[in-house]
Amino acid sequence: MKICVCVKHVPDTAATIKIEGDTGFKDSEIKFVVNPYDEYGIEEAVKLVEKNGGEVVIVTVGKSEADATIRSGLAMGAERGILVTTDGQFLDATLTAKALKAAMEKDGLPDLIFTGKGSVDTETFQTQYRLAGYLGLPVVNEVSKLTVDGGKAVAELEVGGGDKQVIEMNLPCVIGATKGLNEPRYPKFPDIMKAKKKKIDQMSLADLGIDAAAGAVTLEKLEPVPERSGAKMIEGSVEEQVTELIRVLKEDEKVL
DSSP states (O other): OEEEEEEOEEEOTTSOOOEETTTEEOGGGSOEEEOHHHHHHHHHHHHHHHHHOOEEEEEEEEOGGGHHHHHHHHHTTOOEEEEEEOTTOOOOHHHHHHHHHHHHHHHOOOSEEEEESOOTTTOOOOHHHHHHHHHTOOEEEEESEEEEETTEEEEEEEEETTEEEEEEEESSOEEEEOTTSOOOOOOOHHHHHHHTTSOEEEEETGGGTOOGGGOSOOOOOOOOOOOOOOOOOOOSOHHHHHHHHHHIIIIISOOO
16 A cells, blocks of 8 residues: 655744745744644554555655655655655645645555645645545545545544544545544654655656646735734723723724
């Protein structure tokens, strides 16, 4: 069984982001990590291959520095990686999905594809759906339990109110992994050292026939959320407090 896991190189959520120019930030001062939700996909893929045989291929689209994220997946047990370099160009979910599709087609389509349920930086939650659409495959997102057997995948996801939904799909398919699917392993030092010797194939957007300028979304401006002033204390009787609160919400905050 060949399994591809699509991962993203994202800023650590604990990092302080400093805006640089209109559409960028000082990434040289920021620690980047594997998108946390993608780690569940890597772990599940490795477990399936450990049980059934095959290979796990880590695929990402991003800057050349994203090879560090691929190495993290290789240390967890994947066999090799594919990096589609973007030269720092902004790609929307449409172009990202097209790049992932093209890279996997060039390498040979897998039997199963994992993504995270979404990325913690842009939180568009679109790439897995677009990728599945371009490949003509079924897709389920936010999967918290998965069984793969006999050419079928049975996925379980929570739908709210304590209810769960179970969906059966034929392979190949796309699975969006989330917390609860498994407990991602922490690579041991020997695994980290072995990962440094594993193969990562690099290809550019041009190699795949993709024009970065053809995206549906253009990044116009990137700016931090404005700082809010401290809390305003409302005093007086209960009636006076309610009246003042309504006024603040209507006139100052304009949320009513």
